[in-house]
Amino acid sequence: MDMAEYHETHPLPFIVTHWINLVCMICLILSGFYIHFPAFDGFMGVARGIHVLCGIVITINIIVRIVMTFIVKSAPGNGTHETKADIYSWLPQKDNRHQLTAWIGYYLFLRKEHPLGGKYGVPQKISYVLIPFLILFMAYTGFALWEPTSQLPFFLAGTEAFGGMMSMRIIHYFMMFVFILFMFIHVYLSFAEGGKGMMKMMFFNKEHGGLTYDMKTHNVSGEDERNLE
Amino acid sequence: MKSEATASELENILELHGVTRRSFMKLCGAIVAAAGVSGLTVPRVAQALEQSVIGAKEGNLYPVIWLEGASCTGCTEAFAQLRVPDPASLILEMISLNYNDVLSAGAGESLEEAKSQTIAAGNYILVYEGGILQEWGGYATRIGGRPSTEILTEAARDANAVVALGSCAVNGGWMAAHPNPSNACGVQQYLTQAGISTPVVNVPGCPANPEWLVSILTDVVVMNSLPQLNDQNKPASLFDQTIHDLCPRRGHFENGEFVRQYGTKEESENYCLYAMGCRGPQTRAACPITLYNDRRSWCVDAGAPCIGCCEANPNDPGDNWVEVNAPFANRHRKLRIGDWQFEPQTLCLAITGILAVCLVIHGFGMKKAGRLDGNVRFEKKRRWDAKHPDRSIGDYDEPLTIIHEDGTKETVPAGTNLPGVPESDEAWKKQHAAQVAAKKADKKGGRK
């Protein structure tokens, strides 16, 4: 049985930013592939338009998400109504301490029991914390390639440091694959671990029952048998 | 006044060259429009040229020394091909080419002597063609037994300016490509290291477009100033925009109309060469405006994708056009770790493929272990906590609360098995099997 998920764990603003993130990222990857190699005719202007638009939107979105992490409250665990500033879920937290090897062991089938932890487990937390930096770096390399902004000293300095436009392009391209790899793992684990319940939560903001957790005892505190949809 | 230009004197000279006033004015217009004399108007250029032509008659030609380092002489050849008596060559009448390996009439001792005198007299311009090979004490290229690095230092120190002509002179060009055994670099970097502060104007290209040199010489000789330079010390008006932004095929690019193979209808319709590896989007130069060969054509017009020959960062020999752009027909350059070369794309696809396979295998494992779809079996106690009871993270002694479907609450002591959590491994598997069976039945039922 999985942990319950309440609105406090995934506040609506974050579901909205996640949606924007997801849509932009998919559009960026598809249009990015087309820009890299235009496999069919008639789409380049549109592809570049979509790509840059989504690039700008995702950049703003991630900045908004970062700001919100300081001002919106969320529960740092699944199955609890207790909230703290969302930033707490991004920093190391007591619920996860000493649990990294436990997690790796679990994913490698070396142990059967799922480790206890905060809202984000250790590997999850590490990868989610990296994502905003990746997006900002992606934006940086993207704007360094984009003609209207490429000559601004801020971007030009990076282009020179990386060894020219070609290197910048390849870095931009590599970074896209970092996202693709992240997405593969992220989506797979969301499906595999979270299952339907968590999909309904992340996409349609629907709560579901399950085990409850107490942030003070750092332990499972009971079970919520209700079907909360 | 003697130095004042008069139409008649100029016309005499023009006539001598078989140039009409009309084509002279056209030349002035061309310089203003394309060759990048910043902020000038046609009449001003004409006036300045006229005055300097007068000066020329009086023997005050602006001395130019043209040195070659590690070069193929291609830039000299390109320059020499300016058609005579094309009006552009008139500008040559403003300079006195006191030293050039290929074009000078003299040779040997007498030519070297002419150079020494020019340097001693000062107030000259140095045009440098070819890369600087720093290895082996500069002895890879030498004239009269002296390394060309020494010759460069000597000639550059007192020059008014050095024009680094061609990509090799800008940053070593193809000679600087990996593994760069001769430690090639460009003029600017070499002079900076040698502590010489003579201004350097970088004019990349392989070969550099002769008209760009003409425009710079015009600025220097006529206006007595260097053109406006960007932060790579390239003339801003020539090297600040990308070829892509100036390209006549840009419309096809935006419409997504590409040449994908040579010898096709798309090629004959002059579609965009992006899919053939065109480097126009990332190369900054005015080729589509200036054109080559007396403004006849240029690479893309001739049906060849730009190979980025103007890519050259004067401070970074590694950013040379060959290494950055080869293989020219691919979207990306090849990357290299040691001597192992690979395509970025191949690496990316390989890693992605491997990850996908791993995830699929993992997925089957998850299925077999009965962990899919939220069927998670949490540890009763953190493993670390079990081993370190004195420093335990969790508190496992509090009573548990069950919230029933109707919302009523029930408190049970710590350690009680919760309804959704089977006690044993066996029971867990059984529960999972029951769930799977129920699901299957559900599906069958649904179908009927």
Ligand code: HEM
């Ligand atoms: C099947 C689809 C997906 C599901 C079920 C899912 C689920 C989740 C969940 C549960 C979180 C934790 C967020 C929170 O607690 O607020 C999360 C975070 C995140 N997801 Fe997804 N995700 C999906 C697809 C994607 C895709 C395609 C991307 C784009 C690459 C993406 C990017 C992110 C990022 C960047 C975070 C970081 C945390 C945040 O912004 O809140 N997700 N996802």
Ligand code: HEM
């Ligand atoms: C965040 C802001 C972003 C901006 C402003 C941006 C901008 C650009 C621009 C202007 C290009 C065209 C480069 C050229 O060929 O001239 C480009 C190419 C590309 N972008 Fe982005 N981008 C951004 C984010 C992303 C993201 C997030 C991804 C993928 C996840 C991505 C993937 C790509 C790919 C694959 C290419 C093709 C590169 C190539 O030619 O090999 N971009 N981007």
Ligand code: SF4
């Ligand atoms: S041919 Fe090259 S420079 Fe011209 S529009 Fe196409 S990609 Fe750009």
Ligand code: SF4
């Ligand atoms: S179009 Fe490209 S390859 Fe041709 S001369 Fe210009 S920079 Fe060089």
